[in-house]
Structures are given as structure tokens and as C-alpha cells.
Amino acid sequence: MxxxxxxxxxxxxxxxxxxxxxxxxxxxxxxxxxxxxxxxAAIFGTGTYALNNRRVTMLKIPFSWKxxxxxxxxxxxxxxxxxxxxxxxxxxxxxDIIEALLPDKLVTLSAxxxxxxxxxxxxxxxxxxxxxxxxxxxxxxxxxxxxxxxGVRSLSRWDLNERWAFRLGAALRxxxxxxxxxxxxxxxxxxxxxxxxxxxxxxxIFDQPTNVGAYYIYQRFLPRWTFGESDxxxxxxxxxxxxxxxxxxxRGRRILGIPVKRVRVGYKKGGQLQGWTIGTEFPF
Numbered sequence: 051m052x053x054x055x056x057x058x059x060x061x062x063x064x065x066x067x068x069x070x071x072x073x074x075x076x077x078x079x080x081x082x083x084x085x086x087x088x089x090x091a092a093i094f095g096t097g098t099y100a101l102n103n104r105r106v107t108m109l110k111i112p113f114s115w116k117x118x119x120x121x122x123x124x125x126x127x128x129x130x131x132x133x134x135x136x137x138x139x140x141x142x143x144x145x146d147i148i149e150a151l152l153p154d155k156l157v158t159l160s161a162x163x164x165x166x167x168x169x170x171x172x173x174x175x176x177x178x179x180x181x182x183x184x185x186x187x188x189x190x191x192x193x194x195x196x197x198x199x200x201g202v203r204s205l206s207r208w209d210l211n212e213r214w215a216f217r218l219g220a221a222l223r224x225x226x227x228x229x230x231x232x233x234x235x236x237x238x239x240x241x242x243x244x245x246x247x248x249x250x251x252x253x254x255i256f257d258q259p260t261n262v263g264a265y266y267i268y269q270r271f272l273p274r275w276t277f278g279e280s281d282x283x284x285x286x287x288x289x290x291x292x293x294x295x296x297x298x299x300x301r302g303r304r305i306l307g308i309p310v311k312r313v314r315v316g317y318k319k320g321g322q323l324q325g326w327t328i329g330t331e332f333p334f
Contacts, residue, residue, distance in 0.1 A: 087236060088136075088186065089227040092162060092199040095333070099318070099325030107137040112330065120168035120176065130164040130182060160186025162197055178203040178334075193232065199225045201240075205334040217246040219267075219334025239272040246332040248298070258299040265314065265332060267292040290320035292327065 090099075090106060098107040113131040120126030136158035164182030171177055181200040188195070201223030209215050219242070226237035244267035253260045269290040294316025302311030316327045 087227065088158060088160065088188065088195045088229070089197060089225050089236065090136075092182065092197055092225050093240070094318075095327050095329045097318070097325055097327035099323055099327075101323045106325075109135045111135075114166075120170050122170055122173065125170075126168040128166055128168070130162070130166055130180065132162055132182070134158070134160045134162075134186070136160070157190045158186055158188050160184060160195075160197060162199065164199075174208060175204070175206045178205065191231075194230045196228045196230070197226070199223060203242075203334045205332075213250045215248045215261075217248070217332055217334075219244040219246070219332060221334060241270045241272065242334070243268045244292075244332065244334060246296075248296075255297075255299050256303055258301055260300075261298050263296040263298065263312075263314075265292075265294050265296060265316070267316075267333070269320075288321045290318055290323065292316045292318040294327070296332075 090108070094106075094108060094110075096108060096110045098105060111133045113133060114128050115131075116126070116128040118124075118126050118128075162182040162184035164180060164184075166178055166180035169177040169179070179202040181198075183198045185194065185196040187193070201221060203221040204219065206218045207215065208217075221240070221242040223240040223242070224237070225240060226235065228235040244265060246263055246265040248261045248263035250259065250261045269292070271288045271290075294314050296312055296314035298312035300311075302309050304310070310330050312331050314329050314332075316329070318325055318327050
């Protein structure tokens with residue numbers, strides 16, 4: 051029987067405490083911190099996004115270490131240590147995309163260490179419960195904040211024939227943040243569903259077999275994410291849609307010590323948010 055590890059129980063306890071803080075918190079008194087959220091560090095990947103009167107640009111470095119690989123008979127697990135460098139521009143929504151991707155100063159830095167377990171349901175279906183607990187600092191507002199995210203991901207794969215393969219991903223997540231200076235906090239749930247279709251091609255990159263793919267990811271936020279002044283982000287569920295293309299190799303390469311098998315580029319849109327995102331593997 052699979053037992054809930056101590057770190058996962060601790061993450062669940064922290065989640066309950068954060069929910070309590072969310073229910074009791076009041077609006078912050080600092081005008082420059084009103085409607086500013088940092089939990090997007092846990093939600094979005096590398097990219098540049100326009101949201102209301104802001105442009106949020108992030109570089110997410112997905113550090114991880116596989117402690118024990120999953121086998122058909124045993125649960126695997128790995129350490130997670132994503133680091134996010136962020137730039138939040140309140141005045142240049144229409145700035146050039148190159149300028150947005152290469153900002154002139156660092157505004158936020160956050161890290162969310164955690165652990166993920168890989169439970170093999172069968173040969174083609176894996177469940178991945180996880181928990182991440184961390185925080186960061188906004189250097190421009192001199193604000194420190196705590197972040198947490200926990201949930202479970204599901205990933206299934208089918209080889210349709212020798213050239214075509216399809217992946218189906220789903221996730222149920224809970225995310226929260228607490229800002230120490232303003233005493234603002236927020237918490238919400240996220241439902242993710244995605245499909246990834248891949249086809250082998252007769253190219254070779256790094257002397258490895260290559261495939262190309264197209265994917266779609268649907269996200270729904272519940273019950274709300276109070277992010278900005280738009281009614282779309284306040285009081286009702288928000289839906290985001292991401293469409294993208296990807297290119298992958300069989301064995302991958304190490305880039306700055308990080309194993310990379312795939313590169314994907316997508317466009318995310320919904321409500322008052324839109325932007326381009328860059329990532330590696332199908333995020334399930």
C-alpha cells in the first residue's frame with residue numbers, strides 16, 4: 051500500500067493553514083501592492099504575458115533530481131526545485147516582445163522546492179502527486195511572499211502506430227500565496243486538461259531520432275483568482291487556452307546541467323491574459 055510521506059502531510063497542513071489565513075485576511079493598506087500577485091510563478095512557465103495594464107515576464111528554471119525511477123512494480127519519486135526570475139512591468143503593456151523578454155532589471159525571485167511521486171497505474175498511465183512549498187522576494191516593492199502548490203497530475207500515453215503517438219494529461223492543483231508586508235493572501239484551485247499529438251520525422255538532431263508535435267492545454271481556475279482589477283479575474287471562474295508546437299529528440303541533451311528532450315512554444319489566452327510561453331516537456 052502506498053503511504054503518504056511526511057513531507058506530503060506537511061504540505062497539506064500548510065495548505066489548510068493558508069486557507070484559514072485567506073479567509074481572515076483584509077485588504078492591504080499599501081497602494082503600490084494592491085492587486086499585485088506572485089503566485090503566477092507557480093502557474094505559468096517561461097514567457098511574456100499581458101494582463102490588464104501589466105506585462106509579466108518570467109524565466110522558469112525547472113531544476114529537478116530523480117531520486118528513484120518508477121517501475122511497473124514500485125513507486126518512483128524525484129525532488130523538485132523550480133526557480134523563477136520575474137519582471138513585472140506596470141506601464142509597458144505594448145512594449146516590444148524582445149524588450150519584454152530581456153528586461154533591464156530583476157524584480158522578483160522565487161523558489162518552490164518540493165517532491166513528486168510517480169505511481170504507475172499500468173504500463174501507459176502514471177499518477178503524480180506532488181507538493182511544493184517556497185517563497186520569494188519582490189525587490190522593487192520590498193515585499194517577501196510565501197508560495198505553495200500541491201495536487202496530482204495524470205499522464206497517459208498511447209502509440210497509435212510506428213510514427214504517431216498521443217499523450218493525454220490532466221491535473222488537479224491547489225495554489226496559494228501570502229504577502230508578509232501587505233498581509234494579502236489568496237488561494238484557488240486549478241483544473242488542467244491537455245492533449246499532445248506527436249509524429250516521428252526522418253530528421254536527426256544531435257544524431258538522434260526526432261519527432262514534432264502539436265498540443266492543447268485547457269486551464270480553469272476555481273473559485274476565483276483575484277489578479278488585477280478586471281472583473282474577469284474577480285468573482286468567477288477563469289478559463290485559459292494554450293495552443294503550441296514542439297520538437298523533441300529521443301534521448302535528449304543536457305543544457306546547463308538540465309536534461310532537455312523537448313522544446314515547445316505556445317500561445318496562451320483567456321480573460322484579460324494573453325501571451326507567449328516557452329517550455330520543455332508536456333507539463334503533466
